[in-house]
Amino acid sequence: MNLELSAVWTRVQNLLQSFIVTIPNILIGLLVFVIFLLVAGLARSAVSKLAERTGQPKGIALVFSRIVSWLVIGVGVLVALTVVFPTLTAASLFGALGVSGVAIGFAFKDIFQNLLAGILILITRPFRIGDQIVSGSHEGVVEDIQVRATLLRTYDNRRVVIPNSELYTTRVAVNTAYPQRRLAVTVGIGYGDDIAAARKLILDTLHGLDGLLQDPAPSVLVKELGDFSVNLEVRFWIDPPIRKEAVETQDTVLEAIKNALPAAGFDLPFPTQQVLWHDQTETTDGDRTQQREGWPARKANPPSRQQAQREAQGEEQQKAGVTNADAPELHRAQPQEPQQP
Template sequence: MTLELTPILTRLQNMLQGFLTAIPNILIGLIVFLLFVFISNLVRNAVHAIAERAGQPRGIALVFGRIASWAVLTLGLLVSLTIIIPTLTAASLFGALGVSGVAIGFAFKDIFQNLLAGLLILITRPFRIGDQIVSGNHEGTVEDIQVRATMLRTYDNRLVVIPNSELYTNRVVVNTALDKRRLSVNIGIGYGDDIAHAKEVILRELAQIDTVLKDPAPQVLVKELGDFSVNLDVRFWIDPPIRREANEAQDRVLETLKKALPAEGIDLPFPTQQVLFHDQTEETDGHRTRQREGWPSRGIERDPRPLREIRPNSEEVDNRS
């Protein structure tokens, strides 16, 4: 069997000639596209400068500059394609894009959703670059608001990329939205301590801490009667409301109160438990139908003798009952 190579060689020769013929168009198309890249950078910088002069936030200026740059690059790509492929006209190209537009829309639905959410975030400005926010399980400082996602730097120096649609549709806590922030710490004092005196000491010490604001004034409220202490809720305000200032303010308040309260004779009790043995309280202890739980009943004088002498064994109590 004889292998005929002539058709193959002829086709390869035609392809090579076609490529050599298209080289000038390819070079011109690349030069045109590079020119559009340069123009896109100029347009981006111009839009950014115009937005900043108009008083828009830095995030909005960045995003609109990127959108304008992408529009110029898209136009440059279409022009370059028509130069490289002369048979490709603008009408046929836009017709193909129109036919495939639905498929592209479904394929890039999430991207378009994040793009729209990013624009709405930049326009409505629920938070800005530099704000400290909480989104789900993530908390940190907003580093950048891009078209698709928002960059969040956590306090332990990790970068979290959050899609804009998630930030726009879910709850977001902006810790630095307002100029002041209220903090609180819990202090437990003994049941035998004077609550009014403890409040007076706490407020006096808070007035001497420079990071605690005088207006609004601090408050000390009784939060609950705990198992082993009377728990006080110490509330105070700080400015600025960033995380580092909050941690340092709480540290100073707790350190100050730890020294001041015992110096004024106010107890800071440890957790305690009390165990009652039923053979040490009342004579009826050990008798299941007559024994009492907890402390002895009032008005009953306890016999000073040990309970074993009063009731040698539980059988006597059962017989008496």
């Protein structure tokens, strides 16, 4: 069997000749692309300087400079392709891009959504680079607002990457949006303590602490009547409103109040519980015919346990023939309880 390889060899020669002819176009296309890369760098620097001169935030300058740079590079790629492949005209190239635009849009929907959200965040400026924000379960300092996501540095030195669309569509608390911030701590005093005196003592204690603003002045409000204490809410303001200042100031306030209240005779009560039995009929319980402690009212006021015990002992003594005069020791052993009303 004889194989005819001349046609194959002719095909290979034509391909090599076409490649050799295309080498100048490839070199020129690479040169054009390098030129566009340099132009992209210059455009990026120009946009950054323009944003700084107009007083725009650093995040806006950074993102828009990146967008301009990518646009220039994209145009450079298209021009380089038309140089390398002369038969590829701009009309056919944009036509191909238009046909595949729908598929690209669906494939990169999340990227485009985050890109638009990042631009809107930079334009509306709900927060800026350097602000301390809370988003969901994450809290930290905004390090960078990129095209796709925002970089958040937590207080325990971790990096959290949050998509821009999530930040733009969900609730975000900006702790450093205003120059001052109000904090509050809760302190409990006993029910027998004087609330007005405790309030005055706390305010006098806060007056001499560093880091607290006196305008607006601190305040003390009765928050609730708790299970075992009267809870007071101590409010005060700090400046600057950063996390470090908030934690340190709360520590200082709590320590000062803890030392001042007991020294002045105020009680800082512990949690207590009272267990009541349904058959408890002590003398100090009062009138059992009235509903009390959630117990049902009784038609009669039963005697206390001490009275019932003395009556039982008296009955036993009577049965044994022992009178009160014969057993004075028994009366001394059983002290008389105050009679119920």
